[in-house]
Amino acid sequence: MTTTLNKQTANLGVAWEGIYGYAQAVKVKDTIYISGQLSHDAAGNLVAPAALGADGKPRDFDAMAAQMRQTYVNAVALLKQFGATLDNVVEETLFVLDVDAAFKVAGEVRKEAYASAQPAIASNLIGVSRLAFPEQLIEITFRAVLPD
Structure with missing residues (x-):
């Protein structure tokens, strides 16, 4: 007996989805x-792209907070397609090129995004060697649960 899993999907209309x-x-x-x-706008352009050095890697991580803020904006847009908000998020994982730079701004940005001094969110911060785009400093995944 085969059971089909009922899945609903949402997209933002950026090129790399296809x-x-x-x-x-x-x-x-x-x-x-x-x-x-990640921190793209509606057209798929990276918001606050990091300046790259001659080696093709970010020269600094000053754009971390701006990229993080736009990433939350994009998550909100996706959640809205299911009638959810950041209040429904139970877990997030931040993948970053520089843990220290992320940790320095993450508290303020997360508290701002979740409108809480201590968001009720399980959160993981993981350092990685590379992300999808060279100018990208952060990528965040989310898991949200809708009420019964």
């Missing part, structure tokens, strides 16, 4: 899984 072939978010039952979000 190029890479994935959904920005998938809802199964009461849970929304949001793919790694």
Whole structure:
């Protein structure tokens, strides 16, 4: 007996959804899984791209907070497609090129995004060697749960 899993998907209309072939978010039952979000605008242009050095890597991490803020904006847009908000988020994972730079701004940006001095969110901060775009400093995945 084969059972089909009922999935609903959401996208933001950026080119790499089709190029890479994935959904920005998938809802199964009461849970929304949001793919790694980055700081792009509606046209797919990176907001606050990091300046690159001669080696093709970011020269500094000054744009971390601005990229993080736009990443939350994009997550909000996806959640809204399912009738959810950041209040429904139960877990997030931040993938960053520089843990110290992220840690320095993450508290302020997260508290601002979740409108809480101590958001009720399980959060992971993971340092990585590379992200999808050279000018990208951060990518965040989210898991949200809708009420019964």
